[in-house]
Amino acid sequence: MNSKNGTKFSWEKIKQWPLFLPVVALILVMAVNIIHDAAVGTNPLSFFMISLRQTTTSGSILYGRIVDIINRGSEIAILAIGMTLVVSASAGTDISVGSVMSLCASFMCMMLAGYGVSSTTTLAVPLVIGLLAAIVMGLVCGAFNGTLVAHLHIQPMVATLILYSAARAIGLLLCNDLIVYVRNPSFAYFGAFTGPIPTPIIITAVCIIVISLILKKTALGMYIQSVGINAKASRIAGLNSKLLIFLAYTLCGLFAAISGIVASSRITSADSNNIGLYLEMDAILSVALGGNSLGGGKFNLAGSIIGAYTIQAITTTLYALGVSTNQAPVFKAIIVIIIVVIEAPPFKAFLRRQAAAKGVKA
Amino acid sequence: MKKKFNSNTVLLFITIALFVVLYAGGCIAYGSKGFTHFQTFLNILITNAGLICVTCGMTAVMLTGGIDISVGALIAMDCMLLAVGMSKGFGAVPMVLVILLIGAVFGAFQGFLVGYLEIQPFIVSMAGMFFCRGMTAVICTDQVSITQEINPTFYAWANAKVIVPFGGYINNKGKYMAPYVRPGVVIAILVLIITFIMLRYTKFGRSLYAVGGSAQSAAMMGLNVKLIKMKAYMLSSFLCSIGGICYCLNTMAGSVSQATGLEMDAISSAVIGGTLLTGGVGNVIGSFFGVLINGTISSIVKTNGKLASSWPNILTAALLFVFIVIQSIFAAIRERSK
Structure with a gap:
């Protein structure tokens, strides 16, 4: 390799950069947007335009395609954080996150509206209790998956297959087979705007900052990677492999719950059949796109998050090109x-x- | 080695026993609603004919330690192709052949990516799933039905009755009701028997077990691991296409949202039937009983009529949970006895 000339060498170096793949993908998506805009005769840079718009409901808000992508990509990005940890620690994927999202949203809305009520404008219990309910449900689901994987040594995909098919169904049962609407402004806040910025963006940012701080300031990130590379060696080196894998799944459940809160608040309802549908696939895809090996071990959180937004950018671009949802x-x-x-x-x-x-x- | 064989037989026995218990429970609880009739059992077969074919293919892939989650979407694409092709005036036989060819080619492509390029099966078949589901919408976004006017041959196939010579009953009008199955069931049973023989007695079938047990040892034994993996995916998609035809004979329509989640039904049936996702262990007879257990649960919930539609999902998941816990306990015992 070293015998090659200078430019080739630097090119090799760029290719070694962990974020190479997701960034290239993102740049390609942007290029497609610019070409498309130029072709249809609008301002080629309209993709990057961000403006303030006056709305009747939320005051002045940020408006633009990038804002929309980052806003809509929030759920995937939040899920991608948890998925990255799970993939790294257990060399497996958690395919239940989409269903768990739906279950958490259903449970929360059921608490907020009361059992059997299909539409309400007043909250039956304080909002905090509803949110806590969702988060506890997420943690319980994550802990269930974690126990199966860490303590019973079941392959992650099979273990999470249980909740994949059951969680959505339990959510439907909790909602009495109805779509529960909670049309309350305090609940709608999590999917709406904080000042001019969409709240989901802020929630995502907080999640990313908190988890990065935890991974940076404690050795948790290194421990998880070490378990992923070789669980047996890590155990011999004194790490509690089981606990770490369990923790990764529980965290994944927690992030699924947060993602569920955002998704359900966006539509101010718990639509058990549609919340988080196929989102587990998008989350796994973001992890793979972010340059992480699905075989576990070393992970790169930034890559996963860029991967998540790239996927949302691809989806938005496809819609802009006139491709239908299906x-x-x-x-x-x-x-x-x-x-x-x-x-x-x-x-x-x-x-x-x-x-x-x-x-x-x- | 002897020990390993035994615990797997025990698992298969538990699966069959569970099916018998479930079915007997259904007979006792809903005997008055006609659950005891032989036809109820045949109806389970009729509804799940497609799933039986798919599960056979899934078992073969799982034996190599892989997974194929593209099957549900592939069935949707098959049904849509059949429906659209026939409404465009193509005959039933050419369309069926085209579907089978597409299945084999699609499987070969997936198998190439998994076997030769060593990409994770989950990712490959997830992309396959996206592709097929999207292609279904590209072919047509509406629901297309196959009626008698569109294709009499296919319609005749779908409505043909294969009379079973035993197990009939006299209804309350004094008329003898002969039990029957649809042609799809005959196809499914044939697929099941052929797959069983292939896995148990042919060189290809045994090499699937060898690859799943340990790819490295299989390679050292002189097996072409890459080719065998590729063939397994080809077989899965091909059987899935046969399943798609059976499925289409039941629904007589193509739509984008058809057979969603079928891949998970197939996987859970195979796991309940004793197939391990790690590979090397399992057989199609167990998978067949897995499908029957799934079918019995939905049948019981349907016969009850009052239970919410989400109960079959929850019950199947609960069963899956019980089974994988039992499997892991067996694995732990095996580990300890080594």
Whole structure:
């Protein structure tokens, strides 16, 4: 490698950068937007425009496509934090997060509205109790998954498959098969605006800052990575592997609950069938897109979060290009396949062999 | 080695016993509503014919230690293709052949990515799922029905009755009601038997177990691990396409939201049937009883009529929980006895 010329060497170095993949993907999405805007004759830079708009309901708010992407991407980004930890610690994915989101939202709305009530404007219990209920539910679900994975040594996918199919159904049962509407401004706040900034963005930012501080200031991040790389060696080195894996799943449940609160507050209701639908896939995708190995071990939280927003940007761009909600997955699938093929070690080895063969010929 | 074999047989026995207990419970509780009739059992088979084919394929993939979550979406795409193709005037037989070909090609592509490029099966089949689900919407966003006018042949297949020569009963008007199944069930049973024989007695079937047990040892034994993995995914998607045809014979329609969550039903059936996601352990007979258990639960809830529609999901999940806990206890015992 070192014998190559200078430019090649720096290119190799850039490719080694952990955020290389998600950033390139994000830049590509932006480029598509600019080209599309130029092609249809609007200002090519309208993608990046942020303006203040007056609305009748929330006063002046930030407006623009980037704001929209960051706002709509909040749920995925919050889920991606928990998913990153789970993937790192247990080399498996938590496929229950979407269902758990739905369950937490249903439980919260059921508490706020009272059992069997389908629509209300006044809260049956203080808002704080509803929020706590959602968070406790998330923690319980996470702890359930964590126990199965850490203590009973069940493969993460099977363990979380239980809640994947049950949580949404339990949520429906709690809501009496109804869509529970809680049309109360104090509840709607979490999906609305704080001053000019959408509240979900603030919630996401707080989540990211808190978890980064915890990972930076304590050794938790390093411990989780070490368990992911080799659980047995970590245990021999004195780490409580079981507890750490359990903790990762519980945290994932907590973030699913927060994400559920945001999603449900956005639509001021608990739509058990639709909240968080397929979001577990998006969350797993963000982790993979962020350059994290799904085989566990080292993780990069920033990558996952950029990955999450990239996915939201892709979705928003597809809608802007006129692709319908149902058709969008085709493009997502193609993007995923391209990314994972580029990242696959055998493919890289193949490219290297090709390059070497060319070198011999020259 | 002997010990390992035993605990797996015990698991299979528990699965079958559980099915018998569930079904007997249903007979006792809802005997007056016709649950004891042989036809109720056949109806479970009719409703789940597609799922049986899919679960056979899923078991083969899970034996290699992989997973294929694209099956539900692939079925939706198959049904949509059948419905749209036939309403455009294509015959039933060519459409069925096209569906089978698409299944094999799609499976080969997934298998190539998993086997040769060593990408995680979950990610590959997740992309496959997105692709098929999206393609269904690209083909047509509306619900398309197959009626008698559109394709008489397919309609005749769907409504053909295969009379079972035993187990009939005399109804309250004094008429003999012969129990029957649909052609889909015959296809599903054939698929089940062929898969069973293939997994147990052919070289390919045994190599699936070898790869799942330990890919490294299999490679050292001289097996082409990459090719075997690729074939497993091909088999899964191919059987899934057969399942899609059975499914379409039941629903006679194509729509975007069809068969959502079917992949999880297939996986949970296989797991309840004793197949381990780590690979190397399992057989299709267990998976078949897994499907029957799922079907019995939904049938009981449907016969009751008063229970909320979410109960089958919760009960299946509870069963899944019980089974994986039992499996993990067996695994722990095995570990200790080593």
